[in-house]
Amino acid sequence: MPKKLSPDKVLFCVVIILVLFGIGMVYSASAAVALEHFHSTSYFLIKQIVSMAIGLLLMMLLLNTNYRIFKKPFIVYTLLALSLGMLAYLAVASPAQGFSRWLRWRGFSFQPSELAKLCLVIFLAFYLDRNREKLNNAYQTVFPLLAVVGTLVILIMKQPDLGTAIFVVLIAVVMMFIAGVNWKYLGGIFLSASLLFYWLIVRVPYRWERLLAFVNPWKDPLGYGFQPIQSLIAIASGGVSGLGVGQSTQKLFYLPAPHTDFIYSVIGEELGLIGASLAVVAFGIFMARGTRAAVKAPDHFGTFLAAGLTLMIILQALINISVTLTLLPTKGLPLPFISYGGSALIVSLIAVGILLNISQYSS
Amino acid sequence: MNLVKRKTYIRISLLILVVFIWMGLILWRLVSLQVYQRDRLAQRGKIQRERTIKLNPKRGRIYDRNGKELAVNVEMTSIYALPTEVTNPSQTASKLAKVLPVKRSILEKRLRSNKSFVWIERKVEPEPTQQIRELKLPGIGFLKEDKRYYPQGKLASHVIGFAGVDSQGLNGLEHLYDREIRGESGMELTLIDAKRRDFLPEGITRKEATSGNDIVVNIDAIIQYIAEKELAETVRTTGAKGGSVVIMNPRSGEVLAIANQPDYDPNNFARYSESSWRNRAVTDIYEPGSTFKILLLAMALEEKVVGLDDHFYCGEGGIEVAGSYIRDHKPYGVLSTKQIIEYSSNVGAIIIGSRIGKQKLYHHVQRYGFGKKTRIDLPGESGGIVLPFRKWSGVSVGSISIGQEICVTPLQLLTIASAIANEGYVMKPRVVKKVLSRRGELLNEFSPSPVRRIISPQTAQQLLNIMIAVVERGTGTAAKLPGYIIAGKTGTAQKFDPVAQRYGPDKYVASFIGFLPANDPVIAMIVVIDEPQGSYYGGEVAAPLFKEIAQQLVKYLRIPPRQRDQTHLVATNILAGREREGVEWSNSPQEEKR
The missing domain is CATH 3.90.1310.10 (Penicillin-binding protein 2a (Domain 2))
Known part of the structure; x- marks a missing residue:
C-alpha cells in the first residue's frame, strides 16, 4: 500500500517563487503598454494578481484532492468533452472575426486551448494507463488516441493557433513515448507531421519566409526579422548583471509582446545573465522534482500523469525561452507561471496542484 | 520493480536528459549573447532608441556701414x-x-x-x-524655422549673396563668412520608444545653439543704391550685355559699392538664372584697353624713361609692331607725354611701352599686382591674366601698352589704380568692416591695410594731374562735373572672341576709371559697360554714367564744391591753351582700336 507523505516542499517553493517573480516581471514589462492602452500602469498587474489568487486557490484544492479522481472515466470524458466543446464552439461561432482564441463572458475571458492542454494530458495518462496491456494494438489503442489528438489539433488550428496545435502533438508524442508506445507509431506520427508541416508551411512562401526569419533575422531587420532582433537586443543589452528592474527600454514597444510571449527578453534585459539563468535553473529544479514525483508515484497512472504535467510545463518554458533567443521560430506560447495570461496561469497552477498531490505518494 | 515500470523510468530519464541538454543550450546561448555579443547588440539598441534633435542657431545679420539691415531672419x-x-x-x-x-x-x-x-x-x-x-x-x-530675408531686395545682392533653405550660405558674403554667420548648432539627445515618441520629454542632454555673429560691411546702402540705379539705366539705354560699377575709398580700400548688371533678388534667387548671380566686378575679366595707359605712364615715369614734357612723333596714325599694324583714331603728328594720355594715343603708348622695355614692363606689371588676386573678402575672385614672360611674343609689349593681352577684373584695376589717389599705396580692398556678436560686442574690426607701394607720391601727383586733364579737355570730358575737379581715364577695348580666336569687329568693353574730388580723393570709381550697342566709346558710354553717379555722390557725401576762381585757376593751368582742340576731341572721341 502506498505511503502518504507530505507534498514536495521544494516543488511548491519553486512554483511560488516563479509565480511571484512573474507578477513582478509582468508589472515591469506591461506598465508602458498598459498606460498606452488602458491609461493605468497596473491594468495588467491587477488582472494577473486576480488570476494568481484563483490559481493558487485551485492549486490548494487539487493538492488536497486525490489524483486518482482523474482515473474515473466520467471525470476524464467530461473534461475532454468540455475542452472539445469549447474549442468547437470557438471554431463554429466566430470564424468571421479571424482570431478567436478567447471565450468572453461579461468582462471575463478564457482561453479554452489552455484548458485543452491540461485535459489532454489527463486523458492521455488515463487512456494509456487503461490500455497498458494492449498498448501497441493499432485499432484498439493507437488510432482512437490519435483521433482524439487529431480532433483537438484541427479545432485549435481553426483559431488559428499553429503553435499550440504543434505543442499538443508534441505532448501527445512525449506521453506515448513514456508509456512505451512502439517506435513505429511514433515514427509514423513524426512522418505525417513532417508531411503536414511541408504542406502547410514550406509550400506557402510567406509562412516559410517568416519561419526562416529566426535563422537570419538580420536579412529583413524591419520586417519578419524585427521581433527576433528586438528580443536579441533586449537580452544582450542586459549583460551579466542586467540594467536593473524596471530599466528595460526594449519593452517600450520595440518588443512585440513584452509581458506575454517576450517576457523572458525583458528578464534578460533587466536582470542580465544572472537573472535569466536563475530562471532556467528554477525550471530545471521544477523538472527534477516533477519527474521525481512521477518516478516515485505508486501507480502507472500517477507516473504518466506527473510526467505529462511536468513536461507540459517544462516544454512550454523551453520553447518560449528558445523563441526569445531565436533558437526556434516565433510560436505563440507563453512562459509558464511568468507570462501575463490568466487562463495559462490558472491551468499551470492546477497542474502543479495535481503534481503536488501525486508527490505525496510513494510506492 | 517490474520490467514495465523499469522501462518507463528509462524513458523518463531519457526525456530528462533531453531537457537538460536543451537547458544547457539555452545557457550557452545566454552567455554568448549577454557576454560576447553584448556590446554590438546593445549599441544597436542604443542607436534605435536615441534621437538627436538638431537645434538650429540664429543666423547672424548683415548690416551696411550705417547700420541698415541687408540680411535678417524672419x-x-x-x-x-x-x-x-x-x-x-x-x-x-x-x-x-x-x-x-x-x-x-x-x-x-x-x-x-x-x-x-x-x-x-x-x-x-x-x-x-x-x-x-x-x-x-x-x-x-x-x-x-528661420528664413533668411533680404529687406532691401536686389540691393547689393551680388555682395551679400544668399542662403539656402537649410540656412547654408550659398553665395557672396553669406557663403564666404558662413562659418562666422552660421553660428553653432545645438542638439538635444532624447530617448524614443518604438513609436518614435519621446519618453523623456526634457531630454537627456541639451546643448543650446550659439547664434551666429553679425557682420557690418563697408558698403553704403545709399551709394550702392545710386550705383545700381544708374548702372541699370545705362545698361538699359545702351542695350549692353551687362556692366559693373565699383566704388571704393582709395585711402582705405573700403568697398563702398559693387553694382552689377544683370542682377537678381536674393529673396527669390532660384527664379533667376545662375549667370545673374555672378558678381562680375570680381569674377569676370576683361582687357582694360586705354585705362591701362595711365599705369603704363606710371611705370615709365618711375623708370625715368620719359619726361612729362617729352615730345613724340606719333606718325601718320598707326605703327607697325612685329608685323601688326596698330592704329590711332587719327594721325596726331607730334604729341607730348601728357597729350598721349589725354588723347589716348595708341602709337604714343606703344612708343612709351617700348622705352620701358620688355623686361621692366613685365617686372612692373607683376609688381603692381596684375595677374594676382586682390584677396578681397568675396568668393570666386579672379586674378586676371598676365602671360608668363616666356610666352611673351614680339607684339606683347605693344599690346600690353594699350591694355590688350592683359586681363583684369574691374575691382582689380580699380584697386591698383587707386594708388594714384593714395600717394602710391595699393590698399587691400575690404567689404567687411567688422564682426559683432549677437549682443553687439565687437569681435573683429578690419582696419585699412596697405599691400604695397607701387609709385612715389610725386609720380602719383603727376598722374593725377594728367587724369584731371583727361576729364577737363581729353577723352573724358563727359565725366566733367561743374564745381568739382575729377580725375579720370577712359577705356574702350575690343573683345577677344575666344571662338574665332581674334578680336571681334563690333564687340567692345567701354570703361571709365576716376577719382573725386581730384584735389583730395575720397572716391575711386570704375565703370565698365560690356558690349554696349551703338556708341561704344568709354568716353561716350562709361564717362556719362560716372558723372551721373558722381553728381549724386557729392550731394550725399556733402563734398563741398571748389571755389569758382580756384577751379578756374587749376583748369587754366592744365589746359595750357589747347581748349579748342579738347572740345573737338570730346565731340569725336579719340579712342583707339587695332
Whole structure:
C-alpha cells in the first residue's frame, strides 16, 4: 500500500517563487503598454494578481484532492468533452472575426486551448494507463488516441493557433513515448507531421519566409526579422548583471509582446545573465522534482500523469525561452507561471496542484 | 520493480536528459549573447532608441556701414507630414494644394511616401500657415524655422549673396563668412520608444545653439543704391550685355559699392538664372584697353624713361609692331607725354611701352599686382591674366601698352589704380568692416591695410594731374562735373572672341576709371559697360554714367564744391591753351582700336 507523505516542499517553493517573480516581471514589462492602452500602469498587474489568487486557490484544492479522481472515466470524458466543446464552439461561432482564441463572458475571458492542454494530458495518462496491456494494438489503442489528438489539433488550428496545435502533438508524442508506445507509431506520427508541416508551411512562401526569419533575422531587420532582433537586443543589452528592474527600454514597444510571449527578453534585459539563468535553473529544479514525483508515484497512472504535467510545463518554458533567443521560430506560447495570461496561469497552477498531490505518494 | 515500470523510468530519464541538454543550450546561448555579443547588440539598441534633435542657431545679420539691415531672419513655419498618421492622403493633398503653391499630385505623392517624416513645404508665410492650421488635418504638423530675408531686395545682392533653405550660405558674403554667420548648432539627445515618441520629454542632454555673429560691411546702402540705379539705366539705354560699377575709398580700400548688371533678388534667387548671380566686378575679366595707359605712364615715369614734357612723333596714325599694324583714331603728328594720355594715343603708348622695355614692363606689371588676386573678402575672385614672360611674343609689349593681352577684373584695376589717389599705396580692398556678436560686442574690426607701394607720391601727383586733364579737355570730358575737379581715364577695348580666336569687329568693353574730388580723393570709381550697342566709346558710354553717379555722390557725401576762381585757376593751368582742340576731341572721341 502506498505511503502518504507530505507534498514536495521544494516543488511548491519553486512554483511560488516563479509565480511571484512573474507578477513582478509582468508589472515591469506591461506598465508602458498598459498606460498606452488602458491609461493605468497596473491594468495588467491587477488582472494577473486576480488570476494568481484563483490559481493558487485551485492549486490548494487539487493538492488536497486525490489524483486518482482523474482515473474515473466520467471525470476524464467530461473534461475532454468540455475542452472539445469549447474549442468547437470557438471554431463554429466566430470564424468571421479571424482570431478567436478567447471565450468572453461579461468582462471575463478564457482561453479554452489552455484548458485543452491540461485535459489532454489527463486523458492521455488515463487512456494509456487503461490500455497498458494492449498498448501497441493499432485499432484498439493507437488510432482512437490519435483521433482524439487529431480532433483537438484541427479545432485549435481553426483559431488559428499553429503553435499550440504543434505543442499538443508534441505532448501527445512525449506521453506515448513514456508509456512505451512502439517506435513505429511514433515514427509514423513524426512522418505525417513532417508531411503536414511541408504542406502547410514550406509550400506557402510567406509562412516559410517568416519561419526562416529566426535563422537570419538580420536579412529583413524591419520586417519578419524585427521581433527576433528586438528580443536579441533586449537580452544582450542586459549583460551579466542586467540594467536593473524596471530599466528595460526594449519593452517600450520595440518588443512585440513584452509581458506575454517576450517576457523572458525583458528578464534578460533587466536582470542580465544572472537573472535569466536563475530562471532556467528554477525550471530545471521544477523538472527534477516533477519527474521525481512521477518516478516515485505508486501507480502507472500517477507516473504518466506527473510526467505529462511536468513536461507540459517544462516544454512550454523551453520553447518560449528558445523563441526569445531565436533558437526556434516565433510560436505563440507563453512562459509558464511568468507570462501575463490568466487562463495559462490558472491551468499551470492546477497542474502543479495535481503534481503536488501525486508527490505525496510513494510506492 | 517490474520490467514495465523499469522501462518507463528509462524513458523518463531519457526525456530528462533531453531537457537538460536543451537547458544547457539555452545557457550557452545566454552567455554568448549577454557576454560576447553584448556590446554590438546593445549599441544597436542604443542607436534605435536615441534621437538627436538638431537645434538650429540664429543666423547672424548683415548690416551696411550705417547700420541698415541687408540680411535678417524672419520666423516662418515649415509644414511637415507623418504619412502613417495621414488618414486620407488624396483629400488631404487637395486641401493643401488649395493653399500652397505645390501641385496636388506632388503633395499626394509625399503624403503616400513610406518614410516616417516628409516635408510638405518649408518656410511658409503666416497667412497660408493659419489657413492650414484651421483645416486640422490629421498627420500634418508645423515647425518654426528661420528664413533668411533680404529687406532691401536686389540691393547689393551680388555682395551679400544668399542662403539656402537649410540656412547654408550659398553665395557672396553669406557663403564666404558662413562659418562666422552660421553660428553653432545645438542638439538635444532624447530617448524614443518604438513609436518614435519621446519618453523623456526634457531630454537627456541639451546643448543650446550659439547664434551666429553679425557682420557690418563697408558698403553704403545709399551709394550702392545710386550705383545700381544708374548702372541699370545705362545698361538699359545702351542695350549692353551687362556692366559693373565699383566704388571704393582709395585711402582705405573700403568697398563702398559693387553694382552689377544683370542682377537678381536674393529673396527669390532660384527664379533667376545662375549667370545673374555672378558678381562680375570680381569674377569676370576683361582687357582694360586705354585705362591701362595711365599705369603704363606710371611705370615709365618711375623708370625715368620719359619726361612729362617729352615730345613724340606719333606718325601718320598707326605703327607697325612685329608685323601688326596698330592704329590711332587719327594721325596726331607730334604729341607730348601728357597729350598721349589725354588723347589716348595708341602709337604714343606703344612708343612709351617700348622705352620701358620688355623686361621692366613685365617686372612692373607683376609688381603692381596684375595677374594676382586682390584677396578681397568675396568668393570666386579672379586674378586676371598676365602671360608668363616666356610666352611673351614680339607684339606683347605693344599690346600690353594699350591694355590688350592683359586681363583684369574691374575691382582689380580699380584697386591698383587707386594708388594714384593714395600717394602710391595699393590698399587691400575690404567689404567687411567688422564682426559683432549677437549682443553687439565687437569681435573683429578690419582696419585699412596697405599691400604695397607701387609709385612715389610725386609720380602719383603727376598722374593725377594728367587724369584731371583727361576729364577737363581729353577723352573724358563727359565725366566733367561743374564745381568739382575729377580725375579720370577712359577705356574702350575690343573683345577677344575666344571662338574665332581674334578680336571681334563690333564687340567692345567701354570703361571709365576716376577719382573725386581730384584735389583730395575720397572716391575711386570704375565703370565698365560690356558690349554696349551703338556708341561704344568709354568716353561716350562709361564717362556719362560716372558723372551721373558722381553728381549724386557729392550731394550725399556733402563734398563741398571748389571755389569758382580756384577751379578756374587749376583748369587754366592744365589746359595750357589747347581748349579748342579738347572740345573737338570730346565731340569725336579719340579712342583707339587695332
